[in-house]
Amino acid sequence: MKPTALITGASSGIGYHIAKWFAKAGYDLIIVARSKDKLLSLQTELQDSNVTVIPHDLSVPNSAYELYQKIRDEGKTVEVLVNNAGFGLSGKFEDTSFETQQKLLHLNMVSLANLTRLFIDDIIHSPYRNVPNGILNISSMAAFLPGPYMAAYHASKAFVQRYSEALAEELTGDGVTVTTLCPGPTQTEFFKRAGNDKIMSSFRDAPEDVARQGFLGFIKGKRVVFPSANIHAAVLFMKLMPSSLLSKMTKKMYTR
Ligand SMILES: NC(=O)c1ccc[n+]([C@@H]2O[C@H](COP(=O)([O-])OP(=O)(O)OC[C@H]3O[C@@H](n4cnc5c(N)ncnc54)[C@H](OP(=O)(O)O)[C@@H]3O)[C@@H](O)[C@H]2O)c1
Numbered sequence: 200m201k202p203t204a205l206i207t208g209a210s211s212g213i214g215y216h217i218a219k220w221f222a223k224a225g226y227d228l229i230i231v232a233r234s235k236d237k238l239l240s241l242q243t244e245l246q247d248s249n250v251t252v253i254p255h256d257l258s259v260p261n262s263a264y265e266l267y268q269k270i271r272d273e274g275k276t277v278e279v280l281v282n283n284a285g286f287g288l289s290g291k292f293e294d295t296s297f298e299t300q301q302k303l304l305h306l307n308m309v310s311l312a313n314l315t316r317l318f319i320d321d322i323i324h325s326p327y328r329n330v331p332n333g334i335l336n337i338s339s340m341a342a343f344l345p346g347p348y349m350a351a352y353h354a355s356k357a358f359v360q361r362y363s364e365a366l367a368e369e370l371t372g373d374g375v376t377v378t379t380l381c382p383g384p385t386q387t388e389f390f391k392r393a394g395n396d397k398i399m400s401s402f403r404d405a406p407e408d409v410a411r412q413g414f415l416g417f418i419k420g421k422r423v424v425f426p427s428a429n430i431h432a433a434v435l436f437m438k439l440m441p442s443s444l445l446s447k448m449t450k451k452m453y454t455r
Contacts, residue, residue, distance in 0.1 A: 201249070202327040205229040205270070205277045205318070207257060207310075208284030210237035212387030213337060213380075216410030217281055222248040224418070225330070226279065229270060231255050251275070257284055258302035263313030277318045278325040279417075282311040282359075283337045287352040287393030289453065300351050307355035311336065312362060323373045333376030335417045336363040340383045340430055343437045344445040348453040352393070367422045376420045380413035383430040398453065404430075 204221040208214035210232035218230055218241060227249040230238050235254040242250040251273060255266050270277065285307045288299055315334060325332035339353075342360035346353030360379060367377035384390075384399040387406050409426040416424030425431035437445060 201225060201227045202278035202325060202330055202332065203227045203229060203275055204279035204281060205231065205314075206281040206283060207231045207314070208337075209241060210234040212389065213382065213385060213406045213410050213413070214281070214283035215241060216407045217283060217335070217414055219245065220410060220414035221279065221281070222250070224414075227251075229253060229275065229277070231257070231266065232284065257310040257314075258306040260305065262305075263310045263317060266314070267317040276321040276325075278322060278327055278330075278332045279335070280314060280318050280322065280333075281335045281337075282314060283335075284310070285337060285355075287349060287389060289349050289352075289393045289395040289398070291348065292350060295351075303351050304355060307352070308358045311359060315362075315366070319370075319375075322375055323370070331376050331418055331420065332374070333370075333378065333417065334363070334366070335378045335380065335413060337413070338363065338379045338381045340381055340425075340434060340437075342381060343434050344449055345442060346453070347446055347450040349393070349449075353449075364422065376417060378413070378417040378421055378424060380409070380416065380424045380426070381430065381434065382409045382413075382426050383433065385409050385426075395453070397455070 204226040206214055206218045209218040209230035222245045229251045231253045233256050238252040242252050253269055288295055288303050322332050336359055338359040339356040341353045342356035363377055363379040384403045385406050386403040390396045390398050404426055412426040
């Protein structure tokens with residue numbers, strides 16, 4: 200028997216590479232996203248590992264509980280939860296879709312929080328004491344600054360950041376690691392899906408590097424992980440700046 204890592208958003212980008220790292224480290228995997236074909240192709244790629252594929256949309260009400268039930272129906276427990284699935288929404292606020300904003304808030308915040316609550320007992324009571332058990336939440340550099348023209352996304356990541364850091368402190372006595380990975384711009388499907396593929400297009404990190412830093416940070420029990428010294432320095436700078444100035448800078452970047 201091996202510990203199981205549940206990874207949401209494993210069909211592409213950062214989550215796809217995080218899944219490969221957990222497989223390499225000897226975890227069984229449960230991989231979740233909407234794109235069944237992409238998940239099946241990752242399962243084939245990881246044929247030496249035990250990989251369960253669950254196509255599932257986490258942006259709709261009750262979806263975290265339904266996923267929890269599907270995993271229980273398979274007779275499985277979850278010792279590591281990677282809340283990676285997420286998306287952005289860019290554009291003039293009144294022109295953005297009500298429905299899309301609702302899905303964003305549900306996926307990026309509600310499902311993340313609900314999955315964390317639903318699986319925390321499994322994680323706390325993990326029988327596998329020789330490997331880390333815990334939660335790896337994917338936040339963003341965006342958590343540290345207001346995002347005009349991407350307001351809901353930035354605010355959702357601020358939620359992830361505070362939620363995760365609070366749980367990290369609260370759960371430390373239970374032997375549970377809670378790591379928050381804060382990527383900067385990363386070369387994935389993210390910007391195209393958000394509706395603006397021009398944003399910081401020449402400053403993007405490779406998703407495999409970002410995933411590696413997140414995985415290693417989790418294994419080492421770190422609370423907050425920045426994928427590079429540059430991203431860390433940028434966040435330190437943001438913490439020193441007045442919020443009103445940060446808003447103006449971000450607005451400029453998103454409307455360029
Ligand atoms: N790329 C960046 O610059 C960047 C920077 C900071 C933080 N992040 C964060 O990193 C995480 C991963 O994003 P990425 O950059 O790797 O982008 P990505 O390539 O677009 O990957 C997003 C993943 O989330 C899944 N997903 C999207 N909507 C879903 C839904 N409704 N239900 C279930 N799964 C869903 C996608 O799969 P399906 O489409 O198959 O469902 C995909 O596997 C996100 O939380 C994002 O906010 C990204």
